[in-house]
Amino acid sequence: MPVPHTAFEPEARTNHALRAYLHGLPGVDEVGARARAQDLSTRSIKTTAKANAIDLAISMVDLTTLEGADTPGKVRSLCAKAALPDPTDRTVPRVGAVCVYPDMVATAVGALQGTGIGVASVATAFPSGRAPMEVKLADTRRAVADGASEIDMVIDRGAFLSGDYRKVFDEIVAVKEACGDAHLKVILETGELVTYDNVRRASHLAIQAGGDFIKTSTGKVSPAATLPVTLVMLEAVRDHHAATGRHVGVKPAGGIRTTKDAIRNLVLVNETAGPDWLTPDLFRIGASSLLNDLLMQRTRLSTGTYPGPDYYTQD
Amino acid sequence: MIFEYAPAPESRSVVSLRETYDLFIDGEFTPARSGDHLTVLNPADETELARVAVAGEADVDRAVTAARRAHETVWSRMSGAERGKYLFRIARIIQERSRELAVLESMDNGKPVKETRDVDLPLVAAHFFYYAGWADKLAHAGFGPDPKPLGVAAQVIPWNFPLLMLAWKIAPALATGNTVVLKPAETTPLTALVFAQICQEADLPPGVVNILTGAGETGRALVGHPGTDKVAFTGSTEVGRQIARAVAGTDKRLTLELGGKGANIVYDDAALDQAVEGVVSGIFFNQGHVCCAGSRLLVQESVADEFLPRLKERIAKLRLGDPLDKNTDIGAINSAAQLERVRELTATADEENVERWSPACELPEHGYWFAPTVLTGVSQAHRVAREEIFGPVLSVLTFRTPEEAVAKANNTPYGLSAGVWTEKGSRMLWTAERLRAGVIWSNTFNKFDPTSPFGGYKESGYGREGGRHGLEAYLG
Structure with missing residues (x-):
């Protein structure tokens, strides 16, 4: 694949050049991609492998609340849950991060002080991304100023679908700059890109523009993170690494609710990008209800029984 | 790990x-x-x-x-x-x-x-x-x-x-x-x-x-x-x-x-990741004990250097071992006699200076086992390009033009199956029309259905x- 060894230089960033690069990527056969994802989802992960996978998955969860109804109280209780997922079992690993709207960052940062858990904030007029550029940048800067260590931005899907790759690219570059030291996750909203060819192109575009992570979805559009979509994105980061040596992370988000779903994702990572990516530094799962299912399965594996949902805190 | x-x-x-x-x-x-x-x-x-x-x-x-x-x-x-x-x-x-x-x-x-x-x-x-x-x-x-x-x-x-x-x-x-x-x-x-x-x-x-x-x-x-x-x-x-x-x-x-010696033709515009999957399932499905196996990979020379490392990386991920383990991808060779035949034919490649590659993979001590094998630098004259091995052995040949791909694919006494990998519909149809094989798969391989007739030429x-x-x- 003609992947350049360095990110596009400013003078090479013409829409024409970006288009030639993205449309020169090998196509994705839809039937084949689905079949591969389906095939990997039949892997049988049991006993010790399951126990390891559950702990790994917990450490990768970006525990998320992104509701219009979010309040400081709700965010604080989510943070308490992130710090101590299972009050009866101190061996449970901590989650990857807590993910909130920008105006809740300060609350979350305060609540998580001393836990070592970072705060991720969606920004750039999440979830639609339909706002002027200066608003998106201000959104980002404020979240970072309030202490967010990770920014989950959305790409301009309208620009992408109209073929204005330059606009998408420049926005990512600008947001990355606004992030400073904060890590940038680029949300592709694959449910609106629809085709796997688009998913592959958007992945490479976000990677070339400097994204630290590529993320499937906002969780507000259906379908969100499907296995074939995550597969195609994992192929993109694998190929980028093979060409440049740089690791870019992947974050499926939305619709991953059960331990089985999470383990299927880990199998996909293991057999597509490879075991290098089996770390919260390079793979995250955006979820809210998933965490309790992971905890329940964890208890089930160690004690042999299900304690029932009432034994786990709602948030 | x-x-x-x-x-x-x-x-x-x-x-x-x-x-x-x-x-x-x-x-x-x-x-x-x-x-x-x-x-x-x-x-x-x-x-x-x-x-x-x-x-x-x-x-x-x-x-x-x-x-x-x-x-x-x-x-x-x-x-x-x-x-x-x-x-x-x-x-x-x-x-x-x-x-x-x-x-x-x-x-x-x-x-x-x-x-x-x-x-x-x-x-x-x-x-x-x-x-x-x-x-x-x-x-x-x-x-x-x-x-x-x-x-x-x-x-x-x-x-x-x-x-x-x-x-x-x-x-x-x-x-x-x-x-x-x-x-x-x-x-x-x-x-x-x-x-x-x-x-x-x-x-x-x-x-x-x-x-x-x-x-x-x-x-x-x-x-x-x-x-x-x-x-x-x-x-x-x-x-x-x-x-x-x-x-x-x-x-x-x-x-x-x-028998068969099916050709899997990969054009340079193919969906490469899915073509890799298809080539892998074409030859390693059922340990290659498949009459319609895609045992010859014909890959366009302009994309061969990119395709083969991807293919090998994928083959290295195949899990060989206990057939009853639900995660096993490659099982045992069916009999001592078949194992002997696979070994013997593959050994002719060594004599003919064909390059032979297998992933690092431990074979069980008992039973009949053969590691997935890729032979590169194969030409039409080699025995491994002509004879049915009926085992997990892929012979890789290259071609430059669609005409050459078809000529090589048809240059076999067999005519059971073939595969065509391209994102271009017209090229797929052009190729399929000229292949002398009973079953031709396009952008997939080894797919069976009771409604579809199956059988061979020659x-x-x-x-x-x-x-x-x-x-x-x-x-x-």
Whole structure:
């Protein structure tokens, strides 16, 4: 694949050049991609492998609340849950991060002080991304100023679908700059890109523009993170690494609710990008209800029984 | 490693094996006249699974007589709708017992239980369901208003898909009103014997299906018996030739499904990740024990340097080992004899200076195992490009233009299967039109469906199985 060894230089960033690069990527056969994802989802992960996978998955969860109804109280209780997922079992690993709207960052940062858990904030007029550029940048800067260590931005899907790759690219570059030291996750909203060819192109575009992570979805559009979509994105980061040596992370988000779903994702990572990516530094799962299912399965594996949902805190 | 999959073995407890199995003739299990037995091994660890009777000429005669009687007195007189009911019943019992059959097939053949569970057994049931549906619609199949069965069919099947090949043979024969005497392969007779039990469970009239176990001699006796009307064989081209000679000059109808040296053509505009998957499943599915395997990769030279590392990286991820482990991708070679043949043919590549690559992969101590192998720098003149290896060995050749790809793909005595990988519809159609192969897959490989006819050109045999076409082989 003609992947350049360095990110596009400013003078090479013409829409024409970006288009030639993205449309020169090998196509994705839809039937084949689905079949591969389906095939990997039949892997049988049991006993010790399951126990390891559950702990790994917990450490990768970006525990998320992104509701219009979010309040400081709700965010604080989510943070308490992130710090101590299972009050009866101190061996449970901590989650990857807590993910909130920008105006809740300060609350979350305060609540998580001393836990070592970072705060991720969606920004750039999440979830639609339909706002002027200066608003998106201000959104980002404020979240970072309030202490967010990770920014989950959305790409301009309208620009992408109209073929204005330059606009998408420049926005990512600008947001990355606004992030400073904060890590940038680029949300592709694959449910609106629809085709796997688009998913592959958007992945490479976000990677070339400097994204630290590529993320499937906002969780507000259906379908969100499907296995074939995550597969195609994992192929993109694998190929980028093979060409440049740089690791870019992947974050499926939305619709991953059960331990089985999470383990299927880990199998996909293991057999597509490879075991290098089996770390919260390079793979995250955006979820809210998933965490309790992971905890329940964890208890089930160690004690042999299900304690029932009432034994786990709602948030 | 962070994420090592723990063993996930499928339980053997669903299978209850008898110590010895008799022949299935006229609805009953009955000992062979000679009293001879052969031992059936599990190729994954060389343990003994069971002993099965060896049918001799007298037994073949008994079975053919039973089949003839069943044909004349019951089966050919029964309405198609009634015959269909039996076939539907058999299909349902196969589904109900599919876990047991999948585990047994894996133990007997050495193939991964993932494949028997997800491919073999669903296709077996689907084949019976499909032909059950035809049984009362034969007047509308395009073979005249009142097509007639041939009579008694002698059927000999191979060891690579034991129960599936049984289904391909028995389902259309029974749907069209024929009765059968079937000989499973000597190394894999066990699921056929469970199928005999299923025929009893379904109350199939005695003599409609007869199963004779044994080796080459039994097959010769069955094919040579003058009392049959039809011979159907799936197996090697060499044995196919012997059968064609034996049948020549008789009134018997003959269909042969023989070997292949399928070409998988990857153009430079292919969806590369999916092409890698297709090439892998094309040659490593069922350890390459597939007559329509894509055993020759023809990759466009302009993309070969990019494609081959991806392919090797993917092959290195294949999990070889215990066939009953649900995560196993590559199982055991079916027999010591087949392993020897794979080794011998692959060794010719070393003598001919072909580059040979296998991933680092530990082979189990017992049983018959062969690591997935890729041979690069192969040219048309090499034996590994011409002869069917029937094992997990891929020969890689390159081409420059579509014309060259087609010429190379067709430059083989076989003509069973081919694959075309391109994102360009016109190039796909152009190529498919020119390939001399019975089955051509585009942007996929090794996909089977009971509605689709299957069969070969040239030395890959003649006649078609599956689909409406598959009825013709059993109708007069």
